[in-house]
Amino acid sequence: MGLVAQLCLNTLQIGAVYVLFSLGLTLVFGVMKVINFAHGQFFTLAALLIAAAMPAFTVQLALPVWLDYLVSFVLAMIAVSLLAAALYFIGFERYLRDLVGSFILSLGLLLLLEGIYLWLFTGAPRVVAKVLPGQISLAGAAMETQRLVICGLSLAFTMALYQFVQHSRLGKALRAVAEDREAAMLQGIRYRRTSFYGFMIGSGLAALSGGLLAPLTPITPALGSDYLTKAFIIIIIGGLGSIPGAILGGFLIAMIESVAGYYFDLSYATIAMFALVIAFLLVRREGMLGHAQR
Amino acid sequence: MPSARVDTAELPHTATHRARVGPLLTTLGAASVLAFALLTPDEYDQHLVMWVGLNAVLAVSLRFVLLVGETNIATGAFYGIGAYVAALCTVNFGVPFPLALLAGGIVATLVSAAFGLITLRAKGPYFMLISFAFTEVMRLIYTRIDYIGGNSGIMGVFPPQSLDPLMPALTVLLCGGLVLALYLCERSDLGRVFRAIENNDAIVETIGINVMSVKLLCLILASFAVGVAGALHAHIYNVISPGDFSYLVPVFALAYVKIGGDSHVLGAVLGAGLLTLVAQALEGAGALEQILFGGAIVAAMLVLPDGLWGAGKRLLGLLWR
Amino acid sequence: MALSPLLVAQDLSRRFGGLLAVNDLSFEVREGEVLGLIGPNGAGKSTTFNVISGFYRPTSGRLSFRGEDITGMSASAISRRGLVRTFQHGSLLRDMSVHDNILIGALRAVRDRRGRQRHVRDTAELLGLGGLLEATAGSLPHGHQRMLSIAIALAARPTLLCLDEPLTGLNSTEIAVALGTIQRVRQEFATTIMLVDHNMRAVMRICDRIVVLNHGQKLAEGTPAYIRNDPEVIRAYLGDDA
Numbered sequence: 001m002g003l004v005a006q007l008c009l010n011t012l013q014i015g016a017v018y019v020l021f022s023l024g025l026t027l028v029f030g031v032m033k034v035i036n037f038a039h040g041q042f043f044t045l046a047a048l049l050i051a052a053a054m055p056a057f058t059v060q061l062a063l064p065v066w067l068d069y070l071v072s073f074v075l076a077m078i079a080v081s082l083l084a085a086a087l088y089f090i091g092f093e094r095y096l097r098d099l100v101g102s103f104i105l106s107l108g109l110l111l112l113l114e115g116i117y118l119w120l121f122t123g124a125p126r127v128v129a130k131v132l133p134g135q136i137s138l139a140g141a142a143m144e145t146q147r148l149v150i151c152g153l154s155l156a157f158t159m160a161l162y163q164f165v166q167h168s169r170l171g172k173a174l175r176a177v178a179e180d181r182e183a184a185m186l187q188g189i190r191y192r193r194t195s196f197y198g199f200m201i202g203s204g205l206a207a208l209s210g211g212l213l214a215p216l217t218p219i220t221p222a223l224g225s226d227y228l229t230k231a232f233i234i235i236i237i238g239g240l241g242s243i244p245g246a247i248l249g250g251f252l253i254a255m256i257e258s259v260a261g262y263y264f265d266l267s268y269a270t271i272a273m274f275a276l277v278i279a280f281l282l283v284r285r286e287g288m289l290g291h292a293q294r
Numbered sequence: 295m296p297s298a299r300v301d302t303a304e305l306p307h308t309a310t311h312r313a314r315v316g317p318l319l320t321t322l323g324a325a326s327v328l329a330f331a332l333l334t335p336d337e338y339d340q341h342l343v344m345w346v347g348l349n350a351v352l353a354v355s356l357r358f359v360l361l362v363g364e365t366n367i368a369t370g371a372f373y374g375i376g377a378y379v380a381a382l383c384t385v386n387f388g389v390p391f392p393l394a395l396l397a398g399g400i401v402a403t404l405v406s407a408a409f410g411l412i413t414l415r416a417k418g419p420y421f422m423l424i425s426f427a428f429t430e431v432m433r434l435i436y437t438r439i440d441y442i443g444g445n446s447g448i449m450g451v452f453p454p455q456s457l458d459p460l461m462p463a464l465t466v467l468l469c470g471g472l473v474l475a476l477y478l479c480e481r482s483d484l485g486r487v488f489r490a491i492e493n494n495d496a497i498v499e500t501i502g503i504n505v506m507s508v509k510l511l512c513l514i515l516a517s518f519a520v521g522v523a524g525a526l527h528a529h530i531y532n533v534i535s536p537g538d539f540s541y542l543v544p545v546f547a548l549a550y551v552k553i554g555g556d557s558h559v560l561g562a563v564l565g566a567g568l569l570t571l572v573a574q575a576l577e578g579a580g581a582l583e584q585i586l587f588g589g590a591i592v593a594a595m596l597v598l599p600d601g602l603w604g605a606g607k608r609l610l611g612l613l614w615r
Numbered sequence: 616m617a618l619s620p621l622l623v624a625q626d627l628s629r630r631f632g633g634l635l636a637v638n639d640l641s642f643e644v645r646e647g648e649v650l651g652l653i654g655p656n657g658a659g660k661s662t663t664f665n666v667i668s669g670f671y672r673p674t675s676g677r678l679s680f681r682g683e684d685i686t687g688m689s690a691s692a693i694s695r696r697g698l699v700r701t702f703q704h705g706s707l708l709r710d711m712s713v714h715d716n717i718l719i720g721a722l723r724a725v726r727d728r729r730g731r732q733r734h735v736r737d738t739a740e741l742l743g744l745g746g747l748l749e750a751t752a753g754s755l756p757h758g759h760q761r762m763l764s765i766a767i768a769l770a771a772r773p774t775l776l777c778l779d780e781p782l783t784g785l786n787s788t789e790i791a792v793a794l795g796t797i798q799r800v801r802q803e804f805a806t807t808i809m810l811v812d813h814n815m816r817a818v819m820r821i822c823d824r825i826v827v828l829n830h831g832q833k834l835a836e837g838t839p840a841y842i843r844n845d846p847e848v849i850r851a852y853l854g855d856d857a
Contacts, residue, residue, distance in 0.1 A: 035419055037545075091596060099419055100365055104552045105595040107545050111588025118581035229430050229541075232423045240419055267434040274431040277424060281416050483722060486711075490719045493708040500668065500702075501771040502694035502723045 005141035007258050013147055015254030016154030017209050021227055022234040022246040023161060024205030030178030030241030031198030033097045037106035038087075039231070040224020041113040042080050042203045043210035047223060048117060049076035050214045051126035058129070069131045073211045077204065084203035088196060096195060110225070117221035125218035150212050157208060158247060165243050174198050178241045230257075233273050237280055320560065324470055331462035340462040344530050346570045347469035351523040352547035353554070353562040354473045355516040360556065361480060362512045363492035364417070367544045368409060368425035371432040372402040372517040374539030376524025378436065381448040381534055391454050395468075395525040402521025403514050410513040414506060429541045436536035447535030451528045465526060472519045477559045479515060488512055553594040555603025564602055621646045621775055621807050622667065622698065627676035629659075629666050636662040638831040639676070644775060649801060649808045651818040654828035655852055660811045661703070663828065664779055668700040669693040681774065695723070697774030701781065706764030709753035713744055716752050716763055720770030735770065741803070742766045742796055758789040762796070769800060776800070778810040782817055790814065794821050819843065827851070 025039050053072040057063060063071070087109065095102035132146040165171035173194045176184035185191050210224070217223075234253050238245025253273055260269035331343045352369060359366035376398035383389035383397050413424050437445050453461060479485055487508055490498050495505045528534050546569070554565020572590055576583040598605050622644040629637040637659045644650045652660050665671040667678060669690035678686045685693055694700075708716050717735045725731040739745050742762040747755065752763060761781055768776055781797075782790050794817055800806055812818050818825065819839040827834040827842060829851045835842055842848055 029419065033419075035423070091592065094596070094599075099422065100360070100548070101552065101595065101599070103365070103422070104549050105592060107549060108588045108591030108593075108595060111584045112592055113588070115581045115584030115586075115588055119585065229427065233427055236420060236423050236427070240423075265438070267438060270434055271431050271438075274427050277427060278412060281413060281420075281424065486715060486719060487722065489711060490708050490715075493710055494706075496670070496690075496702060497706065497708060497767060498719065499670075499690040500694050500700055501720050501767065502691055502699075504689070504691040 002139075002141055005139040007262060009138065009141050009143055009148075009151075010258040011251065011255045012155070013143075013151040014258055015251040016151050016158065017213050018227070018230060018234060018254050019158050019247050019250030020154055020161075020205050020209035020212070022231045022238070022250050023158070023243060024202040024209070025231050026235045026238065026241055026243065026246040027174065027205070028199055028202035029235065030243075031174055031202075032092070032102075032195050033099065034092065034095065034102040035099065035106070036092070036202075037103055037228070038109040038113060039106075039203070039206050040226075040228045041110060041117075042084060042206040042224075043213075043227060044117060044219075044221060044224035045083065045113070046073075046076045046080050046207035046210035047214040047219045048121050048126070048221065049079055050211055051128050051219045052121060054128055065129050066131050069128070069215065076211055077207055080207035081200065081204060084200055084207075088199050092199060093192075093195075114221050114225070121221060123220060125220050127218050128215045131215045146215055150216065154209070154212050157212075161205070162243060162247070170194070170197055174201075175243075229270070230273070233277055236277050324466075328463060328466050328470075331466045332460075334462075341530075342570070342574055343462050344465040345574070346567050347465045348523050348527055348530070349547065349550060349566040349570050350563045351469050351472050351519055352543065353550035353566040354476050354559055355520045355523075356544060356547045357551045357556060357559065357562045358476050358480065358516040358519075359512055360551065361485065361488040361492060362509050363495075364414070364509065364513075365422040365548065366425050366513065366516065367422060367541060367548070368406070368428045369516070369520050369547060370429035370539055370541055370544035371409075371425075372406050373520045373524040373527070373543060374429075374432055374436065374536075375405055376402040376521030377528040377534050377539070378442055378448070378524075379521075380525030381451045381528040382442065384451050384529065385448060391457065391529070394529075395522055398525025398528075399518045399521035402524065403518045406513050406517030407510065410510045414509050414513065426541055429539070429544060433536045433540055436539070443535070445536060447533065447538075448528075449533045451532050451534065453529045461530060465530065468526060469523065472522060473559065473563060476515065476519055480559065484508075484511075549591050551601075553591065553598070553601055555601025555606075557600065557607075558603050561601050561603030568602070619646050620644065621681060622809070623677075623679045624663075624667060625677040625679075627663070627666060627678065628674045629662050629671055630674040636831050637666060637673075640828070640831065640833055641676075642826045642833060642836060644807060644809050645824075646807055647801075647805065648823040649797070649810070649821055651822035651825040652809065652811045652828065653813075653815070653818055653825060654834070657830075658828040659831035660828055661779070662831070664700065664777060664811055668698060668777060694771070697772075698777065699768045699771045699773035699775070700777035701764045701768050701779050703780040703783065706767070706779075707752045707760055708767075709751075711752060712748065713739065713750050713752055713755070713763060714748040717744075717766050717770045720767035724770060724772040738766050738770045741799065742769070743792065757784050758786075758792075761785060761789075761793065765796070765800075769804070769806075772804075773806060775807045775809060778808065778812075780812050781810060782812050782814045790817055797821060 021043060025036065028034060028036050028039070050069065050072040053075060054068045057068040057071060058065065091105050091109070092102060095105055130146060132149055134145045135142055136145050136148055165175060173184070173189045174197070176187065176189055177191060177194050177198070181191060230253060234249040235246055237252065238247070238249030256273055256276070257266070257269045260272055327343065331340070334340060352373065356366060356369050379401040380394040380398035383394035384391070389397065409428065413421060416424060436442060442448060457464065480488070487498065487503060491505055491508060498505050547566070550565035550569050551562045552565070553569065554563065555561025569590070573587060576586050579586070620643040624643065625641050627637055627640045628635065640663060652663065654660050662671065666673050669688055669692065672687050676686070677684065680693070680696055680698055683696065685696065708719065714735060717738050718731070721731050721734050721738070725734045736745070739748055742765055744759060744762060744766060747759065752760065755763065761784070765778065765781060782793055785793060797808060798821065801808055810818070810822070822839060824837065825839055825842045826836045827848050834851055835845045835848050
């Protein structure tokens with residue numbers, strides 16, 4: 001029983017991060033029809049900034065660790081948002097709905113940003129101090145308290161985002177544009193403004209997941225790139241542009257990874273996921289919950 | 295929305311001019327590169343020429359599939375398959391060099407056919423992402439198979455000794471030949487069908503052409519070219535490992551196409567040449583290398599949306615008047 | 616007038632989830648005629664068109680063309696047998712020249728290169744595009760674009776030409792020209808023609824027979840004169856006075 005509980009907890013925990021990260025990616029695609037290859041860079045920057053800022057705060061302000069984390073988190077989110085806005089206006093706005101062009105632009109950005117991170121933060125892995133001490137036991141499975149709390153927070157954010165997309169005005173606008181841009185515009189939805197907000201929210205989600213991950217794993221400038229391949233698989237399975245699809249897909253992938261990773265090597269898990277994608281494509285071209293391609 | 299626009303409208307006098315000047319200049323250019331490859335004593339330069347040749351095939355092959363409107367990042371997987379098959383042929387089975395090259399091309403073609411049959415029913419971003427995942431997964435599979443060296447890969451892949459000094463020239467000839475072959479396909483009726491599919495595949499279906507079959511053919515032809523190039527790669531560098539065939543290879547090739555200019559095959563070649571030289575110049579600069587190379591790509595995308603070729607055409611258009 | 620059926624639809628149905636867009640529809644298109652398919656909005660005309668041309672598979676029923684069962688065949692397979700259609704929206708290759716557009720249509724129909732060039736030129740002339748061969752399709756005015764989409768289909772030498780709203784967006788002069796062209800196509804190539812359109816007057820003028828759809832079912836079938844006076848048809852278009 002302990003094993004099953006452990007695997008479930010692992011799935012939830014890994015999944016929560018994947019889901020938030022992939023939600024951002026799928027949201028940006030849905031609204032802008034763009035695949036941002038540099039999506040992971042927002043993720044990485046948030047984590048790096050937190051890892052760099054926290055020790056400084058601990059020394060300067062002598063605050064408890066969890067407050068350091070919170071303050072650093074907020075500052076990191078602000079910094080990443082500024083970066084996202086800048087990138088949107090300088091680059092992505094020009095390549096709206098241009099799949100290949102925006103992809104190459106984002107490739108350039110990936111290299112550029114990763115290089116800048118390497119230069120600013122060096123390649124040495126940074127470890128964030130434990131935000132919450134102790135361990136918790138659930139149904140025979142042990143987990144660090146902070147992991148559980150962070151997992152809970154991630155799930156809470158995911159639910160909040162889902163509610164936002166379903167019920168808020170902007171959320172509905174995002175969905176409308178994703179489904180049929182012209183119809184949405186005919187209804188008075190401002191496309192360019194909605195795109196911008198969609199990009200900011202999507203990038204914010206990447207940063208959020210990066211920030212939430214920061215206490216849990218050593219952070220290097222290459223962190224985001226690893227998550228990207230999985231995110232691609234998740235959004236294909238879930239359906240490009242589909243929010244519930246990204247949530248389901250994220251947990252599905254996390255489950256495969258935690259089960260396969262336990263019994264086999266992690267790279268087999270990725271291969272298995274890919275086989276799953278192929279199977280999906282054979283059966284349903286648009287992913288589980290995606291919109292049909294025009 | 296076209297992703298590989300090909301020019302059909304031309305000013306009359308530039309059209310006739312180009313009809314003569316274009317092929318002439320290209321032949322001259324190719325001949326001089328070949329001469330350089332044959333005559334330059336500098337090993338560094340020789341390797342540079344070969345590297346450009348391989349990248350040119352990668353770029354042109356990727357652009358070839360862009361003609362039907364698909365972004366085929368699986369190019370990287372087929373490149374790797376060509377390399378590994380050829381390496382095994384030479385090292386493990388002592389197969390003659392030309393046959394090893396051919397084997398690389400053929401196996402890559404077969405795998406691409408299977409891949410295409412399953413995945414070409416997905417379009418646009420779906421196909422792009424799944425081809426991306428395929429390249430990544432192939433790389434992971436290489437690391438898992440001990441017979442092909444796992445993470446360490448295969449060493450000692452040498453062309454026949456007699457050919458060794460001729461490798462640069464051979465590379466230029468072979469790569470040039472592959473590029474030319476793909477270009478000729480593009481200019482044929484088949485190429486017109488590709489462009490038609492990219493414009494409006496429903497129309498092509500409605501006049502009796504099975505679009506899926508044509509897309510598959512396009513993929514197969516492109517994959518043969520990179521399979522052979524991969525086989526050549528193995529014999530040029532003598533060592534191959536899974537890391538050589540990551541998704542960065544095809545993604546960079548895509549950058550060569552976009553930055554060089556996707557409207558003409560020479561744009562892809564130009565992009566490959568230029569960016570390879572830039573990468574070479576920046577080698578060993580650590581983080582700065584990534585910053586400058588990435589920065590170059592970003593700058594090119596922002597300043598030259600139709601690539602160098604497009605910019606060059608506009609410039610020539612201005613001068614000609 | 617030739618009476619042998621070219622296309623036979625038997626009890627065709629097409630369902631989309633909960634919606635039965637086409638419901639047990641049976642009709643035939645006879646060799647040499649011009650058949651019109653009309654009906655109020657939402658009657659199932661587009662769906663019927665898509666089913667007979669292979670772009671949708673029928674949920675049930677049978678379809679045969681020239682005596683061969685084509686039920687469930689793909690669009691390109693049906694086209695290869697001589698049924699070619701146009702599309703209501705975007706029936707062109709926008710970035711290619713008029714010449715190349717028509718050439719694509721001719722690719723399977725004419726194998727010999729020189730003959731094909733002549734065929735392209737002739738088809739263009741017939742549809743009033745003779746002087747526009749080098750123009751980019753997307754840059755043509757709307758009327759010419761409609762003619763081009765017919766030219767592409769015609770270049771494929773169809774036995775049955777299916778025109779999907781060929782007159783939409785044309786002014787009265789252009790409509791007259793289009794109708795004249797359709798007549799010429801029918802005469803010079805002995806092509807059977809089926810068309811869907813909302814322009815009632817034009818349909819009445821040019822069609823030999825008309826099939827009227829409503830709610831996915833056949834409401835009436837007959838000559839224009841018969842249809843014009845059929846009370847069911849009138850009611851369908853004007854609505855029931857409850």
